[in-house]
Amino acid sequence: MTLxxxxxxxxxxxxxxxxLNAALQLANAELQVAVVSKVFPTRSHTVAAQGGVNAALxxxxxxxxxxxMFDTVKGSDYLGDQDAIEFMxxxxxxxxxxxxxxGVPFSRLDNGKIYQRAFGGQSQNFGGEQAARTCAAADRxxxxxxxxxxxxxxxxRTHFFDEYFAIDLVHDAEGVVLGALVxxxxxxxxxxxxxxxxxxxxxxxxxxxxxTSNARINSGDGMAMALRAGIPLQDMEFFQxxxxxxxxxxxxxxxxxxxxxxxxxxxxxxxxxxxxAPNAKDLASRDVVSRAILxxxxxxxxxxxxxxxxLLKVDHLGEAIIAKRLPGIRESAKIFAGVDPxxxxxxxxxxxxxxxxxxxxxxxxxxxxxxxxxxxxxIPGLYAAGECACASVHGANRxxxxxxxxxxxxxxxxxxxxxxxxxxxPFHRTMDESSVDQAMARLDRWQRTGDGPTVRELREAFRxxxxxxxxxxxxxxxxxxxxxxxxxxxxxxxxxxxxxxxxQFNTARIEALELENMFDxxxxxxxxxxxxxxxxxxHSRPDYPERDDMQWMKHTLYFREGDTIDYKxxxxxxxxxxxxxxxxxVY
Amino acid sequence: xxxxxxxxxxxxxxxxxxxxxxxxVERGMMLRExxxxxxxxxxxxxxxxxxxEGVCGSDGVNVNGRNRLACITPVAELSAPIEVRPLPGxxxxxxxVVDMSQFYRQYRSVDPWLxxxxxxxxxxxxxxxxxxxxxxxxxxxxxxxxxSTACPSFWWNPEKFLxxxxxxTAARFLADSRDEASGARLRALDDPFKLFRCHTIMNCVEVCxxxxxxxxxxxxxxxxxxxxxI
Numbered sequence: 001m002t003l004x005x006x007x008x009x010x011x012x013x014x015x016x017x018x019x020l021n022a023a024l025q026l027a028n029a030e031l032q033v034a035v036v037s038k039v040f041p042t043r044s045h046t047v048a049a050q051g052g053v054n055a056a057l058x059x060x061x062x063x064x065x066x067x068x069m070f071d072t073v074k075g076s077d078y079l080g081d082q083d084a085i086e087f088m089x090x091x092x093x094x095x096x097x098x099x100x101x102x103g104v105p106f107s108r109l110d111n112g113k114i115y116q117r118a119f120g121g122q123s124q125n126f127g128g129e130q131a132a133r134t135c136a137a138a139d140r141x142x143x144x145x146x147x148x149x150x151x152x153x154x155x156x157r158t159h160f161f162d163e164y165f166a167i168d169l170v171h172d173a174e175g176v177v178l179g180a181l182v183x184x185x186x187x188x189x190x191x192x193x194x195x196x197x198x199x200x201x202x203x204x205x206x207x208x209x210x211x212t213s214n215a216r217i218n219s220g221d222g223m224a225m226a227l228r229a230g231i232p233l234q235d236m237e238f239f240q241x242x243x244x245x246x247x248x249x250x251x252x253x254x255x256x257x258x259x260x261x262x263x264x265x266x267x268x269x270x271x272x273x274x275x276x277a278p279n280a281k282d283l284a285s286r287d288v289v290s291r292a293i294l295x296x297x298x299x300x301x302x303x304x305x306x307x308x309x310x311l312l313k314v315d316h317l318g319e320a321i322i323a324k325r326l327p328g329i330r331e332s333a334k335i336f337a338g339v340d341p342x343x344x345x346x347x348x349x350x351x352x353x354x355x356x357x358x359x360x361x362x363x364x365x366x367x368x369x370x371x372x373x374x375x376x377x378x379i380p381g382l383y384a385a386g387e388c389a390c391a392s393v394h395g396a397n398r399x400x401x402x403x404x405x406x407x408x409x410x411x412x413x414x415x416x417x418x419x420x421x422x423x424x425x426p427f428h429r430t431m432d433e434s435s436v437d438q439a440m441a442r443l444d445r446w447q448r449t450g451d452g453p454t455v456r457e458l459r460e461a462f463r464x465x466x467x468x469x470x471x472x473x474x475x476x477x478x479x480x481x482x483x484x485x486x487x488x489x490x491x492x493x494x495x496x497x498x499x500x501x502x503x504q505f506n507t508a509r510i511e512a513l514e515l516e517n518m519f520d521x522x523x524x525x526x527x528x529x530x531x532x533x534x535x536x537x538x539h540s541r542p543d544y545p546e547r548d549d550m551q552w553m554k555h556t557l558y559f560r561e562g563d564t565i566d567y568k569x570x571x572x573x574x575x576x577x578x579x580x581x582x583x584x585x586v587y
Numbered sequence: 588x589x590x591x592x593x594x595x596x597x598x599x600x601x602x603x604x605x606x607x608x609x610x611x612v613e614r615g616m617m618l619r620e621x622x623x624x625x626x627x628x629x630x631x632x633x634x635x636x637x638x639x640e641g642v643c644g645s646d647g648v649n650v651n652g653r654n655r656l657a658c659i660t661p662v663a664e665l666s667a668p669i670e671v672r673p674l675p676g677x678x679x680x681x682x683x684v685v686d687m688s689q690f691y692r693q694y695r696s697v698d699p700w701l702x703x704x705x706x707x708x709x710x711x712x713x714x715x716x717x718x719x720x721x722x723x724x725x726x727x728x729x730x731x732x733x734x735s736t737a738c739p740s741f742w743w744n745p746e747k748f749l750x751x752x753x754x755x756t757a758a759r760f761l762a763d764s765r766d767e768a769s770g771a772r773l774r775a776l777d778d779p780f781k782l783f784r785c786h787t788i789m790n791c792v793e794v795c796x797x798x799x800x801x802x803x804x805x806x807x808x809x810x811x812x813x814x815x816x817i
Contacts (some may be wrong), residue, residue: 039635039637039643039645040645040687040691040730042643042644042729042730043637043638043643043644043645044643045637045638045643047638047642047643047729048638048640048642048643057710096711097709097710097711100711100712101701101703101707101711101712102700102701103700103701103763103765103766105719105722105726105763106711106719107716107719108714108715108716108718108719109716110715110716111713112711112713112714112715113710113711113713114711137726140642140727143642143727143729144726147726148700148701151699151700151701152700154695154699154700155698155700186680186686215637215638215639215643216636216637216638216639217637251639251640252640328642331641332640332641335641335659335661336615336640338615454630455630456626456627456630498630499630499631500630500631502596502598502599502631503598504596504597504598504680504681505633505680505681505682505684506631506633507626507633507634508626508630508631
């Protein structure tokens with residue numbers, strides 16, 4: 001059967017906030033845009049973002065982008081690139097106004113301006129009083145933004161390929177990306193989409209851990225595609241565990257709860273964050289709060305019959321505030337924890353939430369790879385934005401409210417750069433058929449029948465090893481053992497067989513392709529973590545408890561070929577302001 | 588616990604059938620986890636799901652006769668025998684997966700985006716908290732399709748009647764103080780079918796997993812239209 005082919009100016013993989021904001025710029029510029037998404041766009045995981053998006057609008061308290069920049073650099077534990085961070089914090093302001101103009105139903109202040117709440121790690125005046133920087137639509141900000149962006153893309157007549165799964169990038173011998181091979185899930189028929197540029201906006205990979213706030217779809221597909229194309233992943237050891245997942249389940253309870261005045265208590269009823277972060281308390285950075293919760297539990301002050309979690313107290317805020325500002329988490333707490341936060345505290349425990357690392361890009365979203373002697377080159381026509389990318393604005397730890405910001409700012413920036421790129425490079429290149437065959441082989445492999453482990457068995461074993469060995473605290477011994485186990489599981493991957501060989505809406509086949517992606521990305525996390533012998537941000541090693549700027553203030557690059565590691569320098573020079581030199585990070 | 592699930596694989600089956608599975612039910616288990624457990628027993632069993640917390644809207648199914656989101660439906664609330672079927676009235680693609688394209692077309696047909704003619708301010712368009720409150724109960728829709736596929740008027744006239752979801756969306760934009768296309772929006776609904784086929788049966792209200800009230804929104808649309816025509 002001949003392979004179906006379609007041609008577009010530009011291809012976007014993923015329909016979350018990054019993909020849709022890029023698509024909107026491109027469709028508004030009258031380019032032919034194809035957006036490929038393995039789920040209907042409004043099901044993308046941006047929809048689950050709760051608390052809000054940071055921008056120094058100063059609607060509630062004094063603020064400016066430079067303070068936001070300082071907080072982000074400090075929050076990153078000085079591993080973020082300061083040029084990209086300056087760019088993001090400046091762009092935050094017009095980006096949020098543009099979203100509002102596009103229709104996002106932000107909550108409002110009495111003067112009619114956008115409501116902003118306090119979030120962790122925010123300060124006025126470079127480390128002073130708490131700031132209120134997070135623009136919110138109740139506690140459903142991601143939903144409000146994603147739906148609005150989808151709506152605007154309908155207006156702009158973006159081409160959507162809903163429920164198409166991207167199998168692999170297609171590139172020529174020079175490494176120029178020519179598009180992607182995708183699979184129509186409903187029919188099971190592959191399709192080759194040729195494009196002058198390709199944007200990877202496939203989101204995160206939280207599914208590599210057993211307990212996670214991430215959706216089933218967050219299997220790191222785009223990151224794995226990049227790895228298979230020979231592109232390294234940057235800073236993958238930095239994985240954020242959100243302090244307040246519903247205990248034992250992992251669903252997210254937004255930091256906005258603490259921003260609105262909620263706080264954590266242990267089995268003694270003590271507000272324990274006062275001991276760990278005397279100033280910021282419950283609004284310390286997420287890595288700090290997650291470690292504090294684990295320490296409380298390990299030292300025997302956990303709550304519940306198993307003493308395995310802590311409690312998030314909200315009832316003192318009163319029903320009116322909870323109903324107005326936190327309606328979604330009230331609903332989640334009732335459904336999944338069986339408690340109404342109006343009268344009872346919510347049992348919480350850290351949950352795998354966000355990958356700071358990803359496909360290395362510059363601040364225009366162009367994918368960059370090392371050449372020789374520390375220099376970098378862009379891969380022409382290939383872009384990445386959102387959680388799958390690493391610009392790097394989050395460094396070793398992301399601040400709450402900076403994730404929606406990252407996807408929107410860099411989705412938009414990538415879109416704008418693509419417009420320029422296509423103006424300069426107006427023609428499609430010749431398709432490389434051997435690369436198409438290679439992508440096709442990835443699909444054909446799953447036609448092998450016979451006995452062997454099932455996808456589900458290997459998937460669950462893998463996620464457990466990741467959780468046990470690459471979690472909040474990491475030791476040399478634990479990680480070595482974990483890496484060995486992961487390698488043993490990876491060796492079984494070629495033996496896995498699909499029982500279901502049908503074509504139409506074969507979800508087992510999609511899970512198999514996702515499993516391969518999860519292995520690639522999970523092992524990138526494990527190997528990167530094993531090599532970094534210091535504690536920085538979310539990467540916490542009791543055997544190397546200090547941050548070591550002399551040796552380790554550098555980005556990790558993981559390559560799939562032979563599980564190898566390389567490093568590159570942190571960009572400490574901002575665009576226009578003075579650099580923030582590394583300082584001890586206290587909250 | 589026994590679950591009976593709807594099975595149809597277009598490549599193998601001439602007609603749909605119900606198949607029984609035994610699932611070990613744990614405390615606090617949601618229907619989605621039970622469906623995953625069935626999938627573990629038979630990987631060819633297909634259903635859509637993703638976030639697992641009731642925000643992505645992927646896993647609308649019909650359980651014991653009622654449309655619900657599997658991920659926020661506690662198994663403990665369901666009485667045996669538990670029967671899980673695809674959302675009614677839509678063509679079945681496979682097992683619990685239905686073709687939702689008509690539902691999405693109706694959504695797109697109401698021009699579901701904010702429309703402004705005035706020049707945009709440098710900052711946000713101002714909106715008072717009271718004006719913003721008008722959007723509550725309208726903007727939270729997750730497009731799971733539970734409402735429209737529970738609506739008899741939508742079953743009979745899916746091409747002509749917009750259905751509760753699309754009408755709720757129309758009401759969301761008409762209620763937004765920032766939108767400047769009210770006249771055109773109301774005129775577009777002025778048709779014997781699009782809006783007026785709603786017979787206030789209220790199935791949509793009963794099944795909405797987000798507790799929204801499309802019937803009330805439709806009532807507001809009708810009232811607005813009446814006011815406009817006078």
